[in-house]
Amino acid sequence: xxxxxxxxxxxxxxxxxxxxxxxxxxxxxxxxxxxxxxxxxxxxxxxxxxxxxxxxxxxxxxxxxxxxxxxxxxxxxxxxxxxxxxxxxxxxxxxxxxxxxxxxxxxxxxxxxxxxxxxxxxxxxxxxxxxxxxxxxxxxxxxxxxxxxxxxxxxxxxxxxxxxxxxxxxxxxxxxxxxxx
Numbered sequence: 001x002x003x004x005x006x007x008x009x010x011x012x013x014x015x016x017x018x019x020x021x022x023x024x025x026x027x028x029x030x031x032x033x034x035x036x037x038x039x040x041x042x043x044x045x046x047x048x049x050x051x052x053x054x055x056x057x058x059x060x061x062x063x064x065x066x067x068x069x070x071x072x073x074x075x076x077x078x079x080x081x082x083x084x085x086x087x088x089x090x091x092x093x094x095x096x097x098x099x100x101x102x103x104x105x106x107x108x109x110x111x112x113x114x115x116x117x118x119x120x121x122x123x124x125x126x127x128x129x130x131x132x133x134x135x136x137x138x139x140x141x142x143x144x145x146x147x148x149x150x151x152x153x154x155x156x157x158x159x160x161x162x163x164x165x166x167x168x169x170x171x172x173x174x175x176x177x178x179x180x181x
Contacts, residue, residue, distance in 0.1 A: 106133055
């Protein structure tokens with residue numbers, strides 16, 4: 001052990017100095033590593049913060065665009081409802097016009113095929129309209145026949161009553177709202 005003690009006493013100063021220098025290098029290296037690590041961490045935090053800010057801006061743009069689109073969609077839906085109502089009204093008016101036009105053509109005696117092509121209605125609709133028109137004409141002729149028969153019967157009774165009372169020929173009886181006195 002003496003050899004070791006001798007060696008230690010001879011070289012203790014330089015070994016201690018070398019150990020001290022190595023310890024300083026190690027400490028400096030660790031400090032530089034920690035600084036570099038802290039700088040990298042700070043850089044990464046800044047990059048992440050920038051990315052988060054960009055994503056937030058994009059999200060705000062998408063969100064505001066979605067709100068704007070939602071409002072536009074509501075406006076378009078309202079316009080579509082109005083246009084549908086107008087279209088339904090136009091169809092109804094066209095249909096009413098078609099029926100009125102078909103009725104006039106049938107009254108003028110135009111054949112069913114011509115009425116179908118000119119009015120845009122189906123052949124069965126025109127046939128039904130013609131049947132209704134014929135039925136209405138029969139009904140009107142029966143009613144006017146009943147009226148004229150009852151009027152003639154009434155006038156005949158009135159004439160015979162006047163003849164028996166006065167024994168003179170009866171003057172023709174004027175009927176109607178504006179009969180002259």
